[in-house]
Amino acid sequence: MNHDDASAGHLLGAADIRRIAADAGVSPTKKFGQNFVIDPGTVRRIVREAGVTANDHVMEVGPGLGSLTLAILETGAAMTAVEIDPPLAERLPSTVAEFMPEAADRLKVVNRDALTVTPDNVPDFRDDDSFTLVANLPYNVATPILLTLLERFDNLGSFLVMVQKEVADRLAATPGSKIYGTPSVKLAWYGTAERAGVIGRNVFWPAPNVDSALVRFTRFKADDAASPAFGPDAPSRELVFRLIDAAFGQRRKTLHAALKTMVPAEAFEAAGIDPTRRGETLTITEFAALAKAVESTGKETA
Missing domain, CATH: 3.40.50.150 (Vaccinia Virus protein VP39)
Structure with missing residues (x-):
């Protein structure tokens, strides 16, 4: 050349x-x-x-x-x-x-x-x-x-x-x-x-x-309301990702079965998420809501 x-x-x-x-x-x-x-x-x-x-x-x-x-x-x-x-x-x-x-x-x-x-x-x-x-x-x-x-x-x-x-x-x-x-x-x-x-x-x-x-x-920008990590009461990313791993680790199971050691029944209720759903139907916003509910019950066992 x-x-x-x-x-x-x-x-x-x-x-x-x-x-x-x-x-x-x-x-x-x-x-x-x-x-x-x-x-x-x-x-x-x-x-x-x-x-x-x-x-x-x-x-x-x-x-x-x-x-x-x-x-x-x-x-x-x-x-x-x-x-x-x-x-x-x-x-x-x-x-x-x-x-x-x-x-x-x-x-x-x-x-x-x-x-x-x-x-x-x-x-x-x-x-x-x-x-x-x-x-x-x-x-x-x-x-x-x-x-x-x-x-x-x-x-x-x-x-x-x-x-x-x-x-x-x-x-x-x-x-x-x-x-x-x-x-x-x-x-x-x-x-x-x-x-x-x-x-x-x-x-x-x-x-x-x-x-x-x-x-x-x-x-997402830090102040983007669409971000599941936005706001002072956003759940910890580590917990959200642990829930995701557990929910998809056993795809065919309901959330209730896949997350039974991590999410108490009242957390599903507080997050407004039906525990008979499967993980593959949840948005990131719903996973974040579930994690927030778990944190507020203080009962996470995993």
Whole structure:
């Protein structure tokens, strides 16, 4: 490539990806759930859907060989990429230096498992009122990564992630649907999630045997009355999540049966929730009401 391309923002195509991988001695591993995007149009679309601008501070998890990283940097945004695989973390800055040299000083790379990231060990976002996560997440750990980061970073205000289509459906599911489960309802504690389009298999190397989809999420503001955590008498998140885990741990059971050691009969009554319902029919607001009722009876036994 010549340097005129670089100044215009050269994104990675299939040949670039294979060459960088070969240079770095990297082959995609099942262990880390790696599938690298080889289509510039797809990463530009992700960044466009995420609404990233030059004023944003972005976290990327699992940058891999840098396809999405370059598309994020192309907007003028500053970013921190969290990469678990040491050879990939080491290689990323030189890829940016080669393809988009003027953006090199806006990229920071952290070599660690995203599940271990905290505001203490990655303080880059500490001074931000709000930051956004944009990522092509490894299929096997997408949900725990999202819930962990939302729990640890109060200022993670939004995300746009590419995940396995099934995972996307679950994250955005609503009560009563077959796929509504623990991830759907826990994510709803923090804000609102929606599907933002499907991504075909042919944009990846290696091509996965499943389709991918985009999920857009917006966190509730602190004073948002729609938030189950809003107000001075909001229940503890830990208790709400314990109730959710127990209710969905035995999906076919009624709430009365699934929560019998945790929720006394009068708490169901106080919350106005019929104990013969199943967990999969409850909204996050109802789970929060139930937790609040349990706290006010002072009788939680689990």
